[in-house]
Amino acid sequence: MDSNQNSNNKIYFKSRSIVVPGDLIAEGNFQIPWSPYIYKLGNKYYSTVIGIVDPKDSTFEIIPLEGSHYYPRVGDTVIGLIEDVELYGWIVDIKAPYSAYLPALSLLGRPVNIGEDLRKYLDIGDYVIARVESFDRTINPVLTVKGKGLGRLNNGKIIDIMPVKVPRVIGKNKSMYELLTSETGCEMIVAQNGRIWANCPSKDMEEVLFLSIKTIERESHIKGLTDRIKELIERKKGELNVTNSKA
Amino acid sequence: MLQIQKPKLILDNGLRLDGRRPDELRPMKMEVGVLKNADGSAIVEVGNTKILAAVYGPREMHPRHLALPNRAVLRVRYHMTPFSTDERKNPAPSRREIELSKVIREALEAQILVEQFPRTSIDVFMEVLQADAGTRLASLMAASLAVVDAGIPVRDLIAAVAVGKADGVVVLDLNEPEDMWGEADMPVAMMPSIGQINLLQLNGNMTPEEFRQGMELAMKGINIIYNLEKETLKNKYAELKEE
Numbered sequence: 001m002d003s004n005q006n007s008n009n010k011i012y013f014k015s016r017s018i019v020v021p022g023d024l025i026a027e028g029n030f031q032i033p034w035s036p037y038i039y040k041l042g043n044k045y046y047s048t049v050i051g052i053v054d055p056k057d058s059t060f061e062i063i064p065l066e067g068s069h070y071y072p073r074v075g076d077t078v079i080g081l082i083e084d085v086e087l088y089g090w091i092v093d094i095k096a097p098y099s100a101y102l103p104a105l106s107l108l109g110r111p112v113n114i115g116e117d118l119r120k121y122l123d124i125g126d127y128v129i130a131r132v133e134s135f136d137r138t139i140n141p142v143l144t145v146k147g148k149g150l151g152r153l154n155n156g157k158i159i160d161i162m163p164v165k166v167p168r169v170i171g172k173n174k175s176m177y178e179l180l181t182s183e184t185g186c187e188m189i190v191a192q193n194g195r196i197w198a199n200c201p202s203k204d205m206e207e208v209l210f211l212s213i214k215t216i217e218r219e220s221h222i223k224g225l226t227d228r229i230k231e232l233i234e235r236k237k238g239e240l241n242v243t244n245s246k247a
Numbered sequence: 248m249l250q251i252q253k254p255k256l257i258l259d260n261g262l263r264l265d266g267r268r269p270d271e272l273r274p275m276k277m278e279v280g281v282l283k284n285a286d287g288s289a290i291v292e293v294g295n296t297k298i299l300a301a302v303y304g305p306r307e308m309h310p311r312h313l314a315l316p317n318r319a320v321l322r323v324r325y326h327m328t329p330f331s332t333d334e335r336k337n338p339a340p341s342r343r344e345i346e347l348s349k350v351i352r353e354a355l356e357a358q359i360l361v362e363q364f365p366r367t368s369i370d371v372f373m374e375v376l377q378a379d380a381g382t383r384l385a386s387l388m389a390a391s392l393a394v395v396d397a398g399i400p401v402r403d404l405i406a407a408v409a410v411g412k413a414d415g416v417v418v419l420d421l422n423e424p425e426d427m428w429g430e431a432d433m434p435v436a437m438m439p440s441i442g443q444i445n446l447l448q449l450n451g452n453m454t455p456e457e458f459r460q461g462m463e464l465a466m467k468g469i470n471i472i473y474n475l476e477k478e479t480l481k482n483k484y485a486e487l488k489e490e
Contacts, residue, residue, distance in 0.1 A: 020480040022403035022440035022473075023393055036363050036400045041441055048360060048400035050480055065484065067398030068286045069305060097305040097367040137365045138316070164398065221484050 011060055013053040019062065020219060023047045030059050036071075037062040052221055055195045063167070065221055070095045070163035070193035072132050072141040074173040076152075079158065079195035080143065085118050092128065092143060095163060095193045100141040102130060107145050107152075129189065129197065149189075156187070156199035159210050161217045163194035168220040169213060176216065176226055183233045184209045208236045253428045263425070265294075269418045272408065272468050277322035277388075277479040287397025291389040294422060295379035300389035302397040304369035319364040323352035325386055332389040347383050354387055354436055354445040360400045365489040369399065380426040381409050384434050387446065388476070404480075405445055406473035407436035410461040417457055419464045425430060431457075433463040439473045 009028030013019060025038070026045040032038065039046045044239065048052075049063040070078070080092035080100060089103040104112045107121060122128060127151050128143075135141035145151045161169065169190050170177045181188050186200040186209050196213060200206035212229050219225060255357050256264060263269065273294030275486045282288035285301035292298075308314035340348075355371065371394065373386040384407035391405035411421045412431040426432055431451030437444050453461060 017482055018484050020404065020477050021401045022438065022477070024440065036360070039360070039400075039402055046403065046440060047400055048402065050395060050484075064398055075383060097307055097364055099307060106487075162398075179381070 004176075009058065011029050011053075011055050013055075015053065015055055016223065017053055018050070019047040019053055020050050020064070021046070021048050025053060025062070026060060032059045032061075035062065049119055061178055064164045066162070067164040068095075068162055069097055072096050072098065072100070072135045073192070074132050074135055076132045076192040077189075078130055078132060078143070079153070079189070080128050080130055080193075082124050082128065085122070085124065087118075088112050090118065090122055092130070094132075094141065094143075095160070096141065097194065098135075098140045098244055100130075100132070100143050102128065102143040102145065104182060106143070114239040120151060127158055127195075127197070129153055129191065138247040146247075153197055156197050157206060157210075159196045159198065159213055161196065161213060162195050163192070165217045165220045166190060166192055166194055168225070169196065169216050171226060179233075180209060180212060183230070183237075184212075194236065204240050208233055208240070211236065254424055256425055256428060257416050263398045263413070263422070265422055267392040267420075269416050270464055270467065271421045272420045272471060273422065275472065275475060276463055277392065277476060279392050279479060279483055285393070287393040287399070287480035289293075289389045289392035289396060291385050291392070293381055293385045293420070294299060295377055296375075296381055296385045297377040298382065298385045298389040299374055300371065300373045300386065302369065302371050302390070302393040302399070304397070305364040305399065306370075308366060308368040314366040314368070317365050318361040318466070319359070319366075321352050321359065321361065321371065322354055322366045322368055323348050323355065323373075323390070325373045325375070325383070326350055327378060327382070331375045332462060342484055347386070350383065350446065350448075351387050351390060354405065355394070356378065357443065357445050358391060358401050358403065358405055359394060360402065362368055369394075380421050380423045381434070384409060384436060384446075387436055388472070391475060396483075403438035403440045403443075404473060404476050405436050406469040406476060407434065407446065408465055408468035408472060409434040410465045410468075412451065412453060412457060412461075417460050419465060419468050431461075433458075433461055433465070435462065435469070437466070437469050439469055468488060 011026045037049050039048045049064045051064040052169050054061045078094045081095045082090050083093045084091035092100040092102050130143035133142045133144040184205045186198050190196040195201045276292040279289045281290050287302040290299050329335050371390050375382050403483050410433050411429045413425045413429040431453045433449045436446035
């Protein structure tokens with residue numbers, strides 16, 4: 001039965017080719033997890049977004065190239081921007097279609113005293129690194145800051161990218177992440193919702209890092225990106241050395 | 248008042264007023280990602296018709312009580328700029344514009360997978376920069392491309408073209424004089440890959456045989472436009488690849 005099923009399965013696109021909505025990607029009966037990027041009609045599979053096809057063994061996946069909003073998933077690490085202060089918690093913008101709620105209990109570790117002003121701990125405009133604790137289609141996401149490395153961000157800079165490009169900034173086995181941090185000497189946290197926190201040794205290095213990240217976002221669909229980013233950083237660093245020595 | 252005489256729509260050599268054959272499309276141009284601030288955007292030119300579309304979302308619905316628990320709400324605005332027509336158009340939304348916004352919204356609702364984003368809204372804005380027949384279909388195509396450019400999951404791209412009857416001949420992709428003086432006007436919008444019709448209207452009189460002939464002609468045009476749309480979307484990435 002299994003072999004019979006597989007013999008009828010056909011994938012019409014080569015690895016890493018760009019597809020647009022309405023492209024017939026495959027025909028047959030695939031065991032694929034539900035994905036918003038695939039539309040199944042009968043035994044035909046169509047793409048629903050502009051993306052890249054990634055065939056895997058007997059199945060396939062579509063990696064989207066566009067998408068400026070983050071769809072929350074329980075367990076994701078996100079960087080949120082405090083939007084509003086309420087009596088028992090904060091409303092946080094996490095670049096999702098839904099605004100998240102961070103209960104004060106999670107940050108303070110104790111219930112809020114009556115009349116206590118929560119602005120002391122987190123105010124509008126502050127960034128916070130948190131984890132999505134619960135979310136489904138019927139309720140807004142609830143965040144938590146319990147855990148290692150979570151909490152308010154006191155230093156460093158934040159850069160926004162498209163959430164769909166986050167995997168590219170991290171790279172296979174963290175290859176891109178390691179390249180960026182080791183070459184520039186910056187500390188970096190890449191959150192799932194497309195916000196990146198960076199703390200750099202110098203202003204120049206910060207600029208190099210942000211330029212590299214923006215390049216990755218723009219050219220995420222091109223092969224051999226890691227090598228080209230390495231070149232880019234080295235060139236920029238070279239330019240910096242030249243100007244520094246002149247001064 | 249001076250009465251303008253109906254011109255001859257089909258010339259003696261069988262060609263139309265603008266020199267096209269009855270089954271020929273107007274020249275077309277499309278581009279996506281033209282606006283920086285919108286999540287998705289597109290510009291579509293069909294002959295002299297020129298439409299700019301922008302999409303925001305899915306984002307939180309305001310006011311909250313209008314949100315739907317099971318799907319995203321589409322808010323669509325079709326608007327003609329005052330300078331888009333021969334004589335200045337009042338910028339206030341007219342009865343016609345409100346109707347076209349509704350017609351386009353319903354066509355888009357069939358395309359976008361709205362069930363994936365409950366309690367949110369998707370806002371679509373279309374600005375007619377220049378009007379010369381076929382603005383509802385050009386707007387619909389611009390909106391559909393902008394939605395895809397925003398990364399919102401859709402069933403398929405929408406391709407659309409109008410067919411009609413001019414001096415008794417079934418013609419493809421009407422222009423302004425044919426729209427004004429012709430006997431019938433039938434806009435058709437489709438999602439060709441999955442074979443579904445998003446929009447079908449008919450203004451005027453057509454016999455069943457002419458209707459069938461018109462639909463065939465429309466499908467032919469739609470397939471050409473559909474391929475152009477796909478190419479447009481892929482081009483955004485192809486250009487970067489060559490660099």
